Amino acid sequence: MQFVNATQLLADAVDLARAAAQEEAGLERVGAHVGVSAEDEFSVTHLFEAEHAGYRGWNWAVTVACAGEGTPVSVSEVVLLPGQEALVAPEWVPWSDRVRAGDLGVGDLFPAREDDPRLVSGHVQSDDPAVEEVALEIGLGRERVLSREGRLDAAERWVSSEFGPKSDMARSAPAHCGTCGFYTRVAGAFGAAFGVCANEIAPADGHVVHVGYGCGAHSQIEVDISPMVPVADLVYDDAQLDVSE
Template identity: 40%
Template sequence: MSAIVQRPREQSPDPICGAAVDLALAAVQQEAGPDAVGDLIATTGDEQRTATHSFACHLAGYHGWQWQVILTRGPRSRRVTINDVSLVPGDEALLAPAWLPWTDRLEPGDMSPGTVVDTPADDPRLSPGISGADELAGELDPGPLHPVNWEPGLGRRRVPSAYGRERAARRWRQGPGGPRNQTTRAAPGHCGECGWLLTIGGPMGQEFGICSNQLAETDGRVVTFDHGCGGFSEATSPSSTSRVETILDEVSVDDWTQD
């Protein structure tokens, strides 16, 4: 048998506090100035013997914000007092975007020569080198180009020759994934030592690999072992441990005696 869930009753504003609109308006005008306060938007109640008056805000840069004045009174008292005056965002308020850590703000294409992005030590996309997770699977698995029971004549009709591989290697080394560019000169390390490098088999695997860092300009492209960028997996930024002295000392206690 399912339990019956009752909806919470909406609290009506206290009649006495709700009628004190002029008091609330005077309080917010004294706080913000007459020109910053607009018309009454709503009067709501949150607790017993309280009322919240909301006024439009006319401050520049605060479109959709509201001034809120909370009034209250004691039990069996008709004297209304001001509890709080605040500026709060409304449904159409212009707000700053939610805060994100710096590393989470980066997107592919944001890196430029000289930019260094730290890689967390516990990044789930990387495994320790001793784990063997990067061993060439092609040495054990022939792959779709060489299926089971493959024999010469059943695969591709032509493959790159030594001359073709040499031209490709020269082109790749001279391209953006090679060593002779500003990105590599400003990099903290090389691809041959980077955890984001995917190794490839065959003769080209002796000098080239595939970058798998989604923030790098070469993500998904061939890179040389001596190429580098700011996405180097072992890059770390120096951490500062210096402390700045506080301007106001609220901790120490001074002994003082009156003569």
């Protein structure tokens, strides 16, 4: 019976809760009482519509409590809480997850995470400088290298780029990069499908291109530049046939 009495006593403390909300709201009007919910055996929270500027859909939440039957009811806290239709800020996303291609500027630092799935350990490091020097000479000097996931991620990105096989330029090209003298194949796992364009006239100069990409600056393109041969224009009327250069 003590639980029922305490709960009912707290649920009936609407005026006390409203007064606390109004004190916190200041000159802003506190709206209608929209609900009450039990927190535990000896505390409940009353909700009032907040007519605070910029807080449409929010509620004043006033938690009141008592120590049991026969004890006074007191206010524990007063806060603004968003309702179902409240305008709230989007879920926070870490800066490292918000960075996109092109965001990195001069002097900016963007370290890779220790658990970055795109990278794996390159070799077992030694505390001997001579060993590390030899490792660097034979290509094992990097502590981390691309993982399979990292290679696939890069390949998918390059294939769908403006220098991929499905770009407008590639579809209209007379031939593909794989047969072009300016195509420089890259080493490693990417070499089967990617290279670097070395034609200063081409739009992809200095960029990674797919073997199926192409442009109008292909090394084997031949254009007929022979002198134009004069062609006689025929002009006909009812009187005679005139021939003019």
